């Protein structure tokens with residue numbers, strides 16, 4: 001069995017059942033002396049070295065703060081508290097990951113930014129932080145009711161928000177993104193964005209549109225991005241991607257027809273790479289600008305794109 005993807009594997013009972021709809025049970029979790037909080041904010045998650053800094057919930061919860069119940073683990077109830085709730089009326093930054101337009105996250109001692117948790121923490125802890133960050137990003141973006149505009153309040157221990165004026169209940173979003181490796185025998189089609197380190201290429205990816213199957217999204221995105229037609233995709237694996245609350249769904253898809261045509265706005269370049277060239281990058285673990293030579297650079301090891309490319313190259 002291959003290792004599961006980074007940002008998965010949280011060891012927690014999410015209590016995503018009737019317990020969350022029982023206010024008495026929720027109050028008891030919050031009063032439990034064993035209740036702990038994970039602290040997440042604009043600069044990332046609080047940690048000491050490679051260990052998460054969990055603190056007693058009672059120590060960090062002022063009366064007006066919202067504590068979101070992540071669930072129960074072996075030590076008791078575990079909450080997440082947003083250390084930097086955004087001011088009213090201001091577009092919120094991504095938890096631990098900077099601005100929506102790529103502005104970098106602030107750095108702070110004793111905190112790990114969200115883009116580094118997969119390298120710095122054990123996989124299950126990375127999965128826990130990804131879960132907490134995706135949920136907090138949604139809370140930050142859902143402070144007002146989409147129906148009537150009134151401020152919303154926490155419901156179901158944070159697995160929902162409800163509107164006290166019109167009664168609408170809002171549930172957390174997870175936005176599916178297809179990510180696909182287009183293969184043709186011993187070659188793969190990879191693309192690059194202008195903001196990446198020079199020489200880095202990766203699998204193509206894009207958001208699923210409303211009313212579209214994953215298979216249709218794969219075919220449409222490949223055609224839009226590089227002008228190539230593909231056959232039926234084969235599912236490989238998936239990965240939570242809390243920037244802000246996506247789910248990457250990974251496929252391999254066979255090339256069918258067409259030549260690479262001018263790439264769309266998202267890509268700077270796209271081209272075919274032979275298996276030998278990809279395998280050489282895999283074996284050298286070439287992914288950042290420090291890598292010697294002038295060959296292909298791969299996506300970072302924590303990304304599902306790297307997994308797709310590596311598994312194909314080694315097969």
Ligand SMILES: [Zn+2]
Nearest residue numbers: 145148163166
């Ligand atoms: Zn409302």
